Each structure stands twice: as C-alpha cells, then as structure tokens.
Amino acid sequence: MLNFDFYNPTRILFGKDRLQGIDRYIPADATVLITYGGGSAKKSGLIDKVKAVLGKRKISEFGGIEPNPRYETLIKAVETVQKEKIDFLLAVGGGSVIDGTKFVALASYYKGNSRDLLNYAFKPIPLDVVGKAVPFGTILTLPATGSEMNSGAVISYEHGKFIVISQLAFPRFSILDPTLTFTLPRNQVANGVIDAFVHTMEQYLTYPVGGRLQDHIAEGILQTLIEIGFTTVAEPENYEARANLVWCATLALNGIVGAGVPQDWATHFIGHELTSLFGIDHGQTLAIVLPAVLEIRREQKRAKLLQYAERVWHMGDGGEEEKIDSAIEKTREFFESLGVKTHLSQYGIGADKIPVIIEQLKAHGMTALSETQDLTLDISRKILERAL
Template sequence: MFNFDFYNPTHIIFGKDRLESIDKHVPANATVLITYGGGSAKRSGLIDKVKTVLGNRKVYEFGGIEPNPRYETLVKAVEIVRSEKIDFLLAVGGGSVIDGTKFITLASSYKGDSRDLLKYGFTPITSEIVGNVLPIGTVLTLPATGSEMNSGAVISYEHGKFAVMSPLTFPKFSILDPTITFTLPKIQVANGVIDAFVHTTEQYITYPVDVRVQDRIAEGILQTLIEIGETTVAEPENYDARANHVWSATLALNGVVGAGVPQDWAVHMIGHELTALFGIDHGQTLAIVLPALLDVRREQKRAKLLQYAERVWHIESDSEEEKIDLAIQKTREFFESLGVKTRLSQYGVGADKIPVVIEQLKAHGMTALSETQDLTLDISQKILERAL
C-alpha cells in the first residue's frame, strides 16, 4: 500500500426530506448565490423550496451552467459574486453545476486572469494562490460524479476539458436526497451509473499493491451498481435502488477507494476529448472507452483484471484469457443493459476522426497516460480503433 493523506471535511446529509437542514448549515446573515443548470431545478420547484428554507437571507440566482461547465459562463457568475458581495455559494444540481461552483469560488478570490487556474491540472490550487475562498454547499440532483464529496472539478474552455483540484473546494455540506433525483431522464440515470462504475475501475483495475480494504470497498461499489443498475434506470421511484445508486456514486470518488493505490484515469482523459469534439455525453464516452482500454491493456492490468473477473463477476474458468475476455464482455453488456451504446461508430464517429482525437490529446499534454505513465498516443490510437 502506498503512503497517503486522507482528508474529507464534507458533511453528508442523506435521505428523504433533508432540505430543511440547509438552514442549519448556511450562516443566518449570509448573502447566498444559488447556482443551477439548464432550468429543470427551477421548473420542478426545487429552487423555490431551497429559497424558502433560506428564509430571510439575501439570495441571488445564477442559472444556465452547462452539462460540461464552460469557463465563459462561470466568469459571469464570478462578476455577480464580486458585485453583490456574495459570501456563500449553494450549488443545486449534478456534478457539472457543483464543478462549476467550485471554479466560481476559486476564481472569485483570484487576483489574476482566472484562466490561469485551468493550467494547474492535478496540482492542487492552494490558499497561497487564490487566498480565502467562499464556502460551498450542495443539493445533489444527479448521482454520478461524486463532486458533492470531493475537491475536484472539470471545466471546459475552448476545445478542451481541464481538471481543477483544490482542498479549498470541498463542499461544507451536501444534501443527498434520493427522491430529488426521481424525475431525471433515464439516459442521465444510466450515465450516472456508468460514471460511478468507471470512477471505481480507474482506481481499482490497475496493479496490485496489497490494499485489501480499498479493493473490497471498490468491489462492493461495483457489485452494487451491477445489482441495482437496470432497476434504478427502469424504476425511477424505486427508493432503495436509487438510494444505493446515490451513495455508490458518492463513495466512488470521495477519496476512500483511491487511498494508497495507483490510479489510471486514461479512460476519462480520452473520454473528455470525445465529449469536447463530438458532444457525446461524458458517461457514454466512458462506456465506449473502458472495454476497449481493458482489452488493449490486458497485460499491464492482468492481475487486477483477473481479480475483477473473479470477485466482481464471479467468473470461474481454468483459462486466464477466458476470464479476462468474459469480464470485459460482461462490462460492455452491463453498460448496454442500461441503454447506453458502447461503440464509436454508433455515435457516427468513424476511423477518419481518430487522428483528430489523437491531435487533441497531444495538444492537451495527454501523451503519457495510465497508472504507469506508459500509455502513449500510439496506444491511445489502438484503444480508439478497438472502440470503433
């Protein structure tokens, strides 16, 4: 097991009818900016419910944060924060809204050009860089990214998606009420299941370092998502299925699974380029890339792929190759059972577009990916070709 630091200060408030808890966790004299996305939170009445709970606090709203939050949109919210002297940010939405709000708080206190914050990548942005930032709370509406209990964000700018990491952006609290997610479209629920699944595999299917607790937590999350995936898509008001979905998505990326282990993230990095170039949903890109990557990287990941086959899919075979083949096949079939296509060609992306993706990976510095930093652009090309 590698050395690690674990820090997670987010207060999770889980279950039905928990919105009233906002009143206890937002200072009584706060001036609040509520951030949200395309309008469903407004149309459903959720924003009005949140404002009712906030009572006599001065409240402003900022809507329109995109599914892949754009820098150009977020800087407009920064202007409101500064002009109206906002001192608390409340994100009502899924991972994109929460990610965008994390960037808003960093950019609001940064003295320079806020585009600079996109250059840090996985290097944490500290108070020495941005000073003191505004606190964030969240009301989760889409279980997928785990952003409600971590310090990371992904921001879109021009033709790229940029990681923004900071220990300053852990939400102070997050409301996780599964009933709030009941009205989500089925494709968003399916994408959320896949996102949580691949977050877990990025930290689990790497190479062994004898992390027994983290491995079993990862395997428990994966097995849970497999068990409830089809149900939570097909039966949106099945509370138990959705509650397990919500909590699995949060646990998948709150730091526990990744503590002391090698981490890959190549699936995400390649997937980000597919979203930026072709507009394919983030969860759908993961469903395209993961099976292909596991196939191409089977030798580098052999030991953990066999463990994945045996412990998660309960595959019994004398042949290691058959175990790996079946595990990859079952992974693809699971994604497809949720109604998600797993081939680039099914999204109208042909072999002629692969060089464009490779050029984007190169332009964004993604030339040595994976847990061992040996996944070159040539290997990324093979993965994309396998994904056709």
C-alpha cells in the same frame, strides 16, 4: 499499500426530506447565491423550496450552468459574486453545476487571470495561489460524478476540458436526497451509473499494491451498481435502488477508494476529448472507451483483471484468458443493458476521426497516461481503433 494523505471535511445529509438541513449549516446573516443549470430545478419547484428554507437571508440566483460547464459562463457568475458581495454559494444540481460552483468559489477571490486556474492539470492548486474561496454547499439532483464530496472539478474552455483541484473546493455540506433524482431522464440515470462505475474502475483496476480494504470497498461499489443499475434506470421511483446509486456515486470519488493505491484515469482523459470534439455525453464516452482500454492494456492489468473477473463477476472456472475475455465482455454488456452504446461507430464516428482525437490529446499534454505513465499516443490510437 502506497503512502497517502486523506482529508475530506464535507458533511453529508442523506435521505428523504433533508432540505431543512441547509438552514443549520448556512450562516443566518449570509448573502447567498443559488447556482443551478438549465432550469429543471426551477420548473420543478425545488429552487422555491430552497429559498423558503433560506428564509430571511439575502438571496440571488444564477442559472444556466450547462453540462460540461464552460469557463465563459462561470466568469459571469464570478462577476455576480463580486458585485453582490456574495459570501455563500449553494449549488442545486448535478456534477456540472457543482463543478462550476467550485470554480466560481475559487475564482471569486483570485487576484490574477482566472484562466490560470485551469493550468494545474491533475495537481492541486497551491494554497498560496488561491488562499481563500467562497464557502459553498450542494443539493444533489443527479448522482454520477461524486463532486458533492470531493475537491475536484472539470471545466470546459475552448476545445478542452480542464481539471481543477483545490482543498478549498470541498463543499461544506451536501444534501443527498434520492427522491430529488426521481424525475431525471432515463439516459442521465444510465450515464450516472456508468460514471460511478468507471470512477471506481480507474482506481481499482490498475495493479496490486496490497490495498485489501480499498479493493473490497471498490468491489462492493461495482457489485452494487451491477445489482441495481438496470432497476434504477427502469424504475426511477424505486427508492432503495436509487438510494444505493446515490451513495455509490458519492463513495466512488470521495477519496476512499483511491487512497494508497495506483490510479489510471486514461479512460476519462480520452473520453473528455470525445465530449469536447463530438458532444457525446461524458458517461457515454466512458462506456465506449473503458472496454477498449481493458482489452489493449490486458497484460499491464492482468492481475487485477483476473481479480475483477473472479470477485466482481464471480468467474471461478476457465483459464486466465477466458476469464479476462469474459470480464471485459460482461462489462460491455452491463453498459449496454442500461441502454448505452459502446462503440464509436454507433455515434457516427469512423477511423478518419482518430487522428483528430490524437491531436487533441497531444495538444492537451495527454501523451503519457495510465497508472504507469506509459500509455503513449500510439497506444491511445490503438484503444480508439479497438473502440470503433
């Protein structure tokens, strides 16, 4: 097992009817900015319920944080924080709203050009760069990204998606009430299942380092998602299935699975370019890219692919190649069972677009990806060709 540091201060309030918890964990004299997305939280009455719990606290609202939250939108929220002297943020929404709120929390106290906060790639922003952030909590309405219990965010700017990480970006608390996700559209639930699945795979399907507990936790998450994935898409008010999805999505990226083991993230980085260039949903890009990554990188990932085949898909018979082939095909079939396409061509993207994608990867410094940093642009091209 590799050396690691683990830190996660987020308090989780899980289950039905947990909104009252925010009254305990937001200071009584706080000036609160509620952030949310396209308006569903408002139309559903959730924002009004939140405001009722907040009681006599001074409250402002900032709506319109879009999927793949844009820097330009978030800067307007920063201006609101500074103008209204906001001292607590409350994100109501899914990963995009929470990610955007994290950036607002960091940028509101930053003295320089806040665009500089997008330049740290996969490295945490040093504390001497941003020494203070606005504290915030979250009310999760879309299980997918795990942002409700980690310190990372993905922010869109110009034609790229940028990762922002800071230990100041952990939520103080997160409300995880599965019933708040019942009204989600079917495609968003499917995307969430895939996002949680691939988050786990990025940290699990690399190479063995003796992280037995991490492996078993990852396998448990993957098996649970396989068991409940179709059910929670088809039966949106099945509480048991949806509760398991919510908790899987949180655990998939709260630091536990990736502690002390190698991590890949090539699928995500390639997928980000597909979203930026063609507007394909994040979860859909992962369903396109992951099977192709596993096929092209099967030799580098052989040991863990066999473990994945045997422990997650319960393949006991056949030779190594047959098991690997079957495990990759089972993965693709699982995504497709959720109603998600798994080929670029199904989105009208042909081979003529691959050079454009490669140029974007190059422009964003994605020239040496994977857990071994040997996934070159030529290999990314092969992955995209296989994904056609």
